[in-house]
Amino acid sequence: MSDTKTALITGANKGLGYEIAAGLGARGHRVAIGARDQARGEAAAKKLRAEGIDAFAVPLDVTSDRGVIEAVGRLDRLDVLVNNAGISGETGPGWAQDPTTLDLDVVREVVDTNVYGVIRVTNAMLPLLRQSPSPRIVNVSSSVASLTWQSDPGVEVGPIMAAYSPTKTYLNAVTVHYARQLAGTGILINAACPGLVATDFTGGAGRPARDAAATPIRLATLPDGGPTGSFLNDDGVIPW
Template sequence: MSDKKTALVTGANKGLGYEIAAGLGAQGYRVLVAARDSARGEAAAKTLQAAGVDALPITLDVTSDRSVTEAAATIDHLDVLVNNAGISGETGPGWAQDPTTLDLDVVRTVVDTNVYGVIRVTNAMLPLLRRSASPRIVNISSSVASLTWQTDPNIEVGPIMAAYSPTKSYLNAVTVHYARQLAGTNILINAACPGLVATDFTGFVGRPPHEAAATAIRLATLPDGGPTGAFFNDDGVVPW
């Protein structure tokens, strides 16, 4: 068993998840690089190792009960869980999802990853986290989850994404309920808004992933007594 603090990051083989793993590794964490594709996870872990990070690959498909259960069984200790894995779902012209023509199968697929996947992984890892001295959970949300911003005509919120955006609002609500349930424990759980990140998820439009990872890393390393059940970006609290 390692004396280091251990962090599990889902969807860590590329993009934002990779940079969160790299940032935590740079702070001395042992990082479990969780990826649905084992080969990609192993490749990412090797790249992190070459950069001096104590990284281990772990195969984990957030949409599979069996995969998550098997992954949890291989972990001996856990201090931080970053629920980063997420998908946008099929989009139309202009990267939009029209609610009036939306295929419900698309909605189900996005909810299964972005919401059910987070619940599935979090609940599987909670027994491990409860044994940590300072456990932290970070759920990667989005600016499009903010109903306040989405309904403010003076704020540019991008295209209508009637499958993706509501899943992130749903995720925020789930985060609040976890915080309520875990009140009085040493577990801090918060949602992080990374902003628009230049990854394949966005067609490489936005800011560099290593910059976007900062808020998640900060929330993953909060001191005892820090905030819980809140939604943050680089500038502070994001309105619900």
Template sequence: MSETKTALVTGANKGIGYEIAAGLGALGYRVGVGARDAARLETAVEKLRAAGVEAFGVPLDVTDDRSVADAAGTLDRLDILVNNAGISGPMGPGWEQDPTALDLDVVRTVVETNVIGVIRVTNAMLPLLRRSASPRIVNVSSSVASLTRQADPAIAIGPIMAAYSPSKSFLNAVTVHYARQFAGTDILINAVCPGLVATDFTGFLGRTPQEGAAVAIRYATLPDGGPTGTFAEDGGVVPW
């Protein structure tokens, strides 16, 4: 009998991350719930276990080298990594981030989590992923990362978010370069957009977290030979 495959989802104690963990668990994966808040982590793991998921907690702060290294050291195998943890940074009136008035420390903090944190976690987990027969990496991005959409006044969506949106564009670019690095290997890496989802991140506007999680789950469980280096949402490919 083959061993149960293991997934790790960062920022999985609530919202989209929790539902990604729940969805992968329902498919039979053993799921590591990555989160930095110990109490919320324990609550999420207990809730997942009550739903029949083989879940375990992984204390993980994606902005901290030691925390990430320690998290990698607790795992005996890894088949799926979902880099879901992310922050928007403070918003101004109208839920906007005015580029002409941005606090540079806000930009640094957002990039540290949304981009550098993904690189930090991915590289720490690579030795485990390389031992998997079908390793998958999913980076949770956003449609507001699309330069094509944001630059076209006719289709630009959402408010101006001059820290958050560029951080996700940066993440998309990093995803492409990982895909190039992994070309010819079994590692598939893609960026996905869950859409506007009703969580505390959006002021609880949008569709359900379960609906938002679906695209990440789909790309986390791609068959061998599936797409890599893409940016996708429910309706298909998102323009860069």
């Protein structure tokens, strides 16, 4: 087996996912650009290759059982999985989602991508990850997942997003359970908070995606014996 590690990043054709791929590629990883739109994935991979990074596109819709299985077949090894793909769902004025008027179809759509999608992809990729000498899984979460911060009136957590925020809390809980189940296997799995990132997702508000990629990249390249089942940002551990 080659010493070159392979990393799959979902939702990597632009924004945060692209910068995570670029950062891992710059560190010597071969990066698989997971993208729903194959043409956009190919374009992103081509751009990375022009920068000297070993990159290739993997068509991947995290909400599709068949699509995920087909994506597995495009990989010959996997050392790092970054579950980055996510959606906010429809929002109202002020980028808010009022729990008293939520459309359940919106909730289902966000849960399907942000939670079920992560479980679907992770479980499908686990056989490959188990073959890696140092497997790592990073689930891209958010500070709005923190129930401690959300329930503290002294902490500024932004607008109420009653469809999106709970999916990230759910994702954190799932991350903890994966860590418990995979204890002793060498697989380290953590939730990463990139902060508010200036992407299409946020309408351009926030810090540059390249800066926000730092924590996911750090968790994707942890040494053996590093933390697992943790929720972290640039400054350290975030309260649940």
